[in-house]
Amino acid sequence: MAERKKKPAAVSPQEPRAQSRKPKVVTKKVAENSNIGLPTSDIQNNSDVQNKSEIEHPKSEIPKMEVHHHPEVEKKGIKEYLLEGLMIFIAVFMGFIAENVREGIVEKHRAHEYMKEMVANLQFDAARCVNNINSNLVTIKGLDSLRDELKKGAVAWDAKTLYYLAAKYGVNTPQVFHANFDQSAITELRSSGSLRLIDEKTVESIADYYDRQLVAIGTRTPDDQATQLNKTGNEFFDWKYLEFTLNDKFWKNGPEIIKEEFTSTPVLLKSNKADLEKLYNAICIFEVRLRNYNWILFRTSNNAKALINSINKAYPPNND
Numbered sequence: 001m002a003e004r005k006k007k008p009a010a011v012s013p014q015e016p017r018a019q020s021r022k023p024k025v026v027t028k029k030v031a032e033n034s035n036i037g038l039p040t041s042d043i044q045n046n047s048d049v050q051n052k053s054e055i056e057h058p059k060s061e062i063p064k065m066e067v068h069h070h071p072e073v074e075k076k077g078i079k080e081y082l083l084e085g086l087m088i089f090i091a092v093f094m095g096f097i098a099e100n101v102r103e104g105i106v107e108k109h110r111a112h113e114y115m116k117e118m119v120a121n122l123q124f125d126a127a128r129c130v131n132n133i134n135s136n137l138v139t140i141k142g143l144d145s146l147r148d149e150l151k152k153g154a155v156a157w158d159a160k161t162l163y164y165l166a167a168k169y170g171v172n173t174p175q176v177f178h179a180n181f182d183q184s185a186i187t188e189l190r191s192s193g194s195l196r197l198i199d200e201k202t203v204e205s206i207a208d209y210y211d212r213q214l215v216a217i218g219t220r221t222p223d224d225q226a227t228q229l230n231k232t233g234n235e236f237f238d239w240k241y242l243e244f245t246l247n248d249k250f251w252k253n254g255p256e257i258i259k260e261e262f263t264s265t266p267v268l269l270k271s272n273k274a275d276l277e278k279l280y281n282a283i284c285i286f287e288v289r290l291r292n293y294n295w296i297l298f299r300t301s302n303n304a305k306a307l308i309n310s311i312n313k314a315y316p317p318n319n320d
Helices: 014-036 040-056 078-151 159-168 184-192 200-218 223-234 248-252 273-314
Strands: none
Touching: 078 159, 078 184, 078 200, 078 273, 200 273, 223 273
């Protein structure tokens, strides 16, 4: 009997599925790769490039900005606009007032400083006038003595006394002590245009003092009379008896002229009555003009003091 052929072992229906599951996955990947049209090696390379790109250029973590819509603004009425305009006007106006106040304070301080300097000038003027008055009075007193000696005549006068008085009180070189006034403050006020800072009444007083009184005193000096007396005196007094005034010892000691310097009895160049009257008249004319000049100095000194009081009243020195 023929040997029975062995039937092949029956395959469990689950085994082919288990065996065919892995190839299907590979097939699927191959299929997917084949759909791209690239070989598997190229796909691996592309995957590496993609991973590298993600490392070098990471995705931005900044969230997307949300767009906010502005709410609708309520329209202003004309009253609101007028109120805003009024507030701006008030702010500008107050700033203008503050600036004017500040400028006023600065100008007031400057005015006080100018007046303080002017008071110092006036004090100098007053003191200088008094000093010159006293010096001129000494000259006037000496000229009085010289005139009294001349009145005695050639028989009774003392020639040494005549020469002494003539030399001491300046017959040959008449002495006039002029007042020099300090005008630095008024000059600065005018050059800088700062007179506008001073009140009108004070400006009028200042102008009267500097423009009228000081100008007038400059025209009342006895300089012309002094020159005439010098010429006349040189016709009578011989300088050879006055040589001692030219040595160093005389000027080192003062200079002070004393009678003892005349070692010999001096003689006048002219001694007749008519000529002596000419000398006497020249002395009188100079003395009168010098006395008048002294009176002007005295009045100017008082006017300077009065102006000081007026300025101090308008601009108190302790309130600057």
